[in-house]
Amino acid sequence: MTAMNKELALQEARRVVGYIEKEELTKDEKDAIVKESIANFNENVNPGWLEYRKSVSTDAAFVEWTDTEDHFEDLYGTQFIDCLGGFGIFTCGHRNPAILKTVKAQLDKYALHSQELVDPLRGYLAKIMAMITPGDLQYCFFTNGGAEAVEMALKLARLATGGRWFISSIGAFHGKSMGAISMGGKGAYREDYIPLIQQVQHVEYGNAEAMEAAIKNLQTVGEKVAGVILEPIQGEAGVIIPPPGYLKKVREICDKYGVALILDEIQTGMGRTGTMWRCEYEDVIPDIMTYGKAFGGGIMPITGIIARPKMWVDKLIDNPWILGSPTFGGNPLACSAALATIKFMLENDIPRMCKEKGDYIMEKLGELQKKYPTVLKSFRGAGLLICMEFPEAEVGYRVTKGLFERHVMTAGTLVNAKTVRIEPPAVLSQESIDAVLIRLDEAIADAKKEFKL
Ligand SMILES: Cc1ncc(COP(=O)(O)O)c(C=O)c1O
Numbered sequence: 001m002t003a004m005n006k007e008l009a010l011q012e013a014r015r016v017v018g019y020i021e022k023e024e025l026t027k028d029e030k031d032a033i034v035k036e037s038i039a040n041f042n043e044n045v046n047p048g049w050l051e052y053r054k055s056v057s058t059d060a061a062f063v064e065w066t067d068t069e070d071h072f073e074d075l076y077g078t079q080f081i082d083c084l085g086g087f088g089i090f091t092c093g094h095r096n097p098a099i100l101k102t103v104k105a106q107l108d109k110y111a112l113h114s115q116e117l118v119d120p121l122r123g124y125l126a127k128i129m130a131m132i133t134p135g136d137l138q139y140c141f142f143t144n145g146g147a148e149a150v151e152m153a154l155k156l157a158r159l160a161t162g163g164r165w166f167i168s169s170i171g172a173f174h175g176k177s178m179g180a181i182s183m184g185g186k187g188a189y190r191e192d193y194i195p196l197i198q199q200v201q202h203v204e205y206g207n208a209e210a211m212e213a214a215i216k217n218l219q220t221v222g223e224k225v226a227g228v229i230l231e232p233i234q235g236e237a238g239v240i241i242p243p244p245g246y247l248k249k250v251r252e253i254c255d256k257y258g259v260a261l262i263l264d265e266i267q268t269g270m271g272r273t274g275t276m277w278r279c280e281y282e283d284v285i286p287d288i289m290t291y292g293k294a295f296g297g298g299i300m301p302i303t304g305i306i307a308r309p310k311m312w313v314d315k316l317i318d319n320p321w322i323l324g325s326p327t328f329g330g331n332p333l334a335c336s337a338a339l340a341t342i343k344f345m346l347e348n349d350i351p352r353m354c355k356e357k358g359d360y361i362m363e364k365l366g367e368l369q370k371k372y373p374t375v376l377k378s379f380r381g382a383g384l385l386i387c388m389e390f391p392e393a394e395v396g397y398r399v400t401k402g403l404f405e406r407h408v409m410t411a412g413t414l415v416n417a418k419t420v421r422i423e424p425p426a427v428l429s430q431e432s433i434d435a436v437l438i439r440l441d442e443a444i445a446d447a448k449k450e451f452k453l
Contacts, residue, residue: 019033033075062078069095070082070094081424081428081435082094083410085423086293087293088235089293089296090294092344102337102340103300103340121330125335126142133276133277133289134279134280136309138306138308139311141323141330145301146292147180148303150175150183151324152305154179155323156307157227159322162226167214167228168230172186174264205237215257225257227261228254229264231265232284233382238387239386239421247263247282247284251284251286262287263286263290265277265291267293272385295338300333300337350426355383358383358385358386362379368440368441372445372448372453376388384424387421390420392451395451398443398447399440399444400443402439402446403439408436
């Protein structure tokens with residue numbers, strides 16, 4: 001660092017910290033933040049990023065500044081109803097006051113742990129997780145991101161079973177670290193990084209016979225399978241709900257061949273699909289379960305795994321660090337957020353809220369589909385994990401864009417907008433739901449007209 005750069009960096013940091021700490025920004029300051037944010041992203045984040053975003057938002061000048069309950073606001077106070085929910089983070093809403101209160105109280109005590117003394121919140125959180133997850137799921141390991149939790153699940157499966165192979169599914173998404181993309185079922189995310197973990201086979205999602213054949217064939221030639229990894233509903237692939245009984249059948253197959261079943265509930269868990277965990281709905285107990293996204297209440301990042309006692313082998317008990325030792329995993333601030341989130345979810349029956357609001361939205365989507373059958377081809381979902389299917393990506397993109405112009409945020413980019421997800425907070429008000437449905441009707445009507453459908 002040159003002396004000049006040091007001075008410039010200090011000036012810049014002081015100015016930005018000033019923006020954060022200021023109650024009210026002036027119009028000039030807001031204008032400066034918009035202009036500078038665009039330049040900063042282009043020059044120091046990724047020149048492609050804004051172009052990519054712009055394809056959704058039509059206007060890169062919307063800069064997020066605050067969020068509350070079911071919406072977020074740009075610098076100038078323009079409100080967007082959140083029907084994307086950060087891909088599942090905001091189930092309890094934006095800056096949920098009950099969760100925020102707990103996190104602030106913890107912040108006033110200590111934020112991060114010594115790494116050496118006993119940090120009580122991690123223990124309490126693990127105990128409560130064992131209470132709210134099905135069957136004998138018991139031991140927790142906390143991490144910071146979803147992909148990191150998946151890494152731990154994969155390592156634990158190898159450690160506990162002695163197997164080396166994994167079976168994953170076509171279309172699967174488990175994150176983008178090396179282990180997680182090795183499990184990923186989309187070529188586009190994998191190709192540039194090959195060779196990945198070599199011992200992975202991908203089978204058709206929803207096809208239990210294909211799963212059994214893959215395991216059986218490997219075992220017949222002397223290979224041992226460590227784990228099967230599946231999302232109970234494939235989220236990123238476009239809300240793909242497997243046939244009834246599929247997961248139960250996979251459970252039986254795993255038991256038959258001594259393979260660990262890893263269910264990735266990072267997106268489907270914490271009430272999102274209408275039950276606390278999707279595996280509960282399917283009446284299946286995994287050997288290892290991952291969770292994340294909504295787990296930190298939309299306030300702190302925290303993810304993790306929970307496993308059955310049989311997975312917690314002596315080797316791991318003898319050396320607890322053999323699985324992983326992330327510096328920030330299960331830190332007090334993140335644990336306080338997760339504890340307050342669980343409390344809020346149980347007190348307010350968030351899974352039921354997701355189910356009821358999801359059923360209502362899907363009933364209305366049924367009406368829209370009847371009204372615009374050439375545009376809205378189909379829709380599907382569970383709880384508040386819903387997806388609309390359009391005939392072409394361009395049509396879905398037009399609808400998403402139309403919604404954004406009407407200040408409703410959904411997920412869809414020009415790259416892949418054939419299926420558009422609706423994944424709002426459970427605390428989305430009835431008023432907002434009705435506003436979204438009216439605006440969706442208008443956006444679909446626009447697309448119908450534009451594409452002469
Ligand atoms: C099912 C599933 N697993 C893993 C991940 C990866 O999580 P993260 O982006 O926090 O690494 C995601 C993210 O969308 C996900 O949906």
